[in-house]
Amino acid sequence: MKTASTQAPPENNLNERLAHSGLRVTPQRQQVHEVLREKMDHPTADQVFMRAKGKMPEISMATVYNCLDALVQCGLVREVTLDRGATRYCPNMQDHSHFYCDECGSVYDILQTISPEDAGIKLPRGFRLKLIETNLHGHCPDCAAKAK
Ligand SMILES: [Zn+2]
Numbered sequence: 335m336k337t338a339s340t341q342a343p344p345e346n347n348l349n350e351r352l353a354h355s356g357l358r359v360t361p362q363r364q365q366v367h368e369v370l371r372e373k374m375d376h377p378t379a380d381q382v383f384m385r386a387k388g389k390m391p392e393i394s395m396a397t398v399y400n401c402l403d404a405l406v407q408c409g410l411v412r413e414v415t416l417d418r419g420a421t422r423y424c425p426n427m428q429d430h431s432h433f434y435c436d437e438c439g440s441v442y443d444i445l446q447t448i449s450p451e452d453a454g455i456k457l458p459r460g461f462r463l464k465l466i467e468t469n470l471h472g473h474c475p476d477c478a479a480k481a482k
């Protein structure tokens with residue numbers, strides 16, 4: 335498991351959420367959602383495609399993109415962008431920060447967000463802060479152990 339401190343969100347709301355957003359439930363969308371939930375390691379679209387293909391050989395890259403878009407649109411998955419590199423996908427919709435391992439490139443969910451009250455950030459007049467999302471960089475436990 336790549337997640338340090340979180341559990342997979344309930345899966346049963348997929349159909350409901352798709353329908354709610356006016357999107358069709360398709361086996362491909364279900365498959366892509368399953369792939370993301372199975373291993374919450376923030377895969378890129380390419381990686382999602384490879385994994386989905388293993389179970390659904392006829393699925394195409396274009397379909398995978400379409401499925402990911404649909405899942406993002408209905409709020410079941412969110413896009414995570416690293417400073418460099420491809421967009422990754424995260425099925426954890428709780429407020430959380432991401433810890434990037436600079437050594438192996440893994441991305442971990444860290445359930446810690448700084449509340450706007452605690453941050454001590456002085457905003458110009460008129461701005462209202464709702465959420466601070468932090469990107470943490472460093473070494474994951476595996477890489478930290480190897481570096482010793
Ligand atoms: Zn690492």
Ligand SMILES: [Zn+2]
Nearest residue numbers: 424426432443
């Ligand atoms: Zn995440």
